[in-house]
Amino acid sequence: MTRLPKVVITDFVADDLAPERRILDGVAEVDAINARSEEDLSGRIDEAAALMVYHNIRLTEKTIARLRRCKLIVRCGVGYDNVDCAVAGRRGIPVANVPDYGSEEVADTAIGMALSLTRGIALLNSRLRRGEGPWFYTQAVPCRRLRGQVFGIVGLGRIGTATAIRAKALGLDVAFYDPYKPDGYDKAMGIRRVDDLGDLLSQAFILSLHCPLTDETRGIIDGEALGRMPRGSYLINTARGGLVDSASIPAAIASGQLAGAGIDVLPHEPPQAFDPLIAAWRDPEHPAHDRVLINPHAAFYSEEALLEMRTKGAEACRRALLGKGVNTVVNSVVNGECNGEQNGERDAAPKGSHCRKGVLHAPTD
Numbered sequence: 001m002t003r004l005p006k007v008v009i010t011d012f013v014a015d016d017l018a019p020e021r022r023i024l025d026g027v028a029e030v031d032a033i034n035a036r037s038e039e040d041l042s043g044r045i046d047e048a049a050a051l052m053v054y055h056n057i058r059l060t061e062k063t064i065a066r067l068r069r070c071k072l073i074v075r076c077g078v079g080y081d082n083v084d085c086a087v088a089g090r091r092g093i094p095v096a097n098v099p100d101y102g103s104e105e106v107a108d109t110a111i112g113m114a115l116s117l118t119r120g121i122a123l124l125n126s127r128l129r130r131g132e133g134p135w136f137y138t139q140a141v142p143c144r145r146l147r148g149q150v151f152g153i154v155g156l157g158r159i160g161t162a163t164a165i166r167a168k169a170l171g172l173d174v175a176f177y178d179p180y181k182p183d184g185y186d187k188a189m190g191i192r193r194v195d196d197l198g199d200l201l202s203q204a205f206i207l208s209l210h211c212p213l214t215d216e217t218r219g220i221i222d223g224e225a226l227g228r229m230p231r232g233s234y235l236i237n238t239a240r241g242g243l244v245d246s247a248s249i250p251a252a253i254a255s256g257q258l259a260g261a262g263i264d265v266l267p268h269e270p271p272q273a274f275d276p277l278i279a280a281w282r283d284p285e286h287p288a289h290d291r292v293l294i295n296p297h298a299a300f301y302s303e304e305a306l307l308e309m310r311t312k313g314a315e316a317c318r319r320a321l322l323g324k325g326v327n328t329v330v331n332s333v334v335n336g337e338c339n340g341e342q343n344g345e346r347d348a349a350p351k352g353s354h355c356r357k358g359v360l361h362a363p364t365d
């Protein structure tokens with residue numbers, strides 16, 4: 001009996017793999033490594049026909065170079081900054097993501113954090129629980145009415161848009177900065193477009209980040225950027241930890257420049273031992289203890305979203321292994337098989353050239 005090819009789940013998911021096995025039944029075996037670092041993959045993925053990668057590890061050139069039969073790498077999630085897509089493309093391996101499994105969950109978390117901070121809910125709960133201050137609303141003074149305050153969004157993609165819709169429902173004055181968004185979304189959404197990040201910073205009562213982590217966006221919010229926001233404003237980051245110089249947050253909180261921060265993502269997850277933000281947040285003597293909310297990269301999560309992420313990732317692998325097109329490919333593949341005729345994409349890039357992003361087809365052998 002011929003052995004089926006193997007789909008390897010590198011990290012994060014390591015249960016009975018029932019969703020993946022159901023979808024890949026008869027097409028591939030499914031194995032999970034539960035890696036904590038890239039080194040854990042050594043010698044265990046070289047023969048994989050496809051990889052399903054989550055966000056606990058990085059896939060760099062040293063690992064990608066060892067993939068001998070890989071037809072697809074799926075980043076089961078939205079952000080693919082932990083996979084070296086360019087290297088994969090040069091080696092003829094398409095990288096796809098799962099862009100649409102949890103947009104609403106992330107937006108709900110961003111708004112939940114914003115409400116909890118601006119209404120004083122987190123602050124009051126934190127102080128009262130440890131017996132700090134009077135049992136009285138005055139602990140949260142000053143608390144501003146939300147209606148009419150500026151809610152600034154950086155990156156008006158799927159999650160940014162879902163967040164904008166929610167913020168509008170609260171009566172907030174929603175403004176966004178996104179240099180790549182075509183004209184007209186401000187009109188369609190009934191929100192304001194701002195052409196310069198500095199302009200958005202200077203007016204945002206709440207700033208919520210929803211752009212990807214790229215060379216351009218790494219560290220866009222540092223101490224200087226926080227200093228350009230109105231005094232007593234709020235920062236929400238549910239996108240990627242690398243967007244923010246998180247070490248600048250404790251000082252901004254201590255000075256009153258920031259009244260609070262909601263952080264779902266950190267540059268290193270779990271955080272490193274001497275992370276200054278974590279140290280301040282854990283310290284009851286530091287104002288960040290009451291004014292910073294930290295979650296463990298959980299914004300994506302609901303039972304439904306998690307299942308959708310796994311299911312859609314496995315479906316992409318199934319399509320690739322059956323030689324069908326995968327329409328969520330995010331890289332350009334050189335010297336890969338780009339058979340655009342397989343699903344009627346005749347004008348997709350010719351075989352052996354750079355494939356057009358999004359219509360690339362997995363090699364079939």
Ligand SMILES: NC(=O)c1ccc[n+]([C@@H]2O[C@H](COP(=O)([O-])OP(=O)(O)OC[C@H]3O[C@@H](n4cnc5c(N)ncnc54)[C@H](O)[C@@H]3O)[C@@H](O)[C@H]2O)c1
Nearest residue numbers: 078079155156157158159178180210211212238239299300
């Ligand atoms: N915390 C979580 O659990 C979680 C879950 C899913 C996604 N995310 C993060 O959220 C991010 C957004 O997801 P999405 O589905 O909305 O992605 P998306 O691709 O739909 O939207 C990203 C938007 O950012 C814009 N953008 C790109 N560069 C920019 C820049 N320099 N300045 C401003 N805007 C810029 C793009 O034009 C796009 O409109 C992802 O990249 C991912 O990192 C986090």
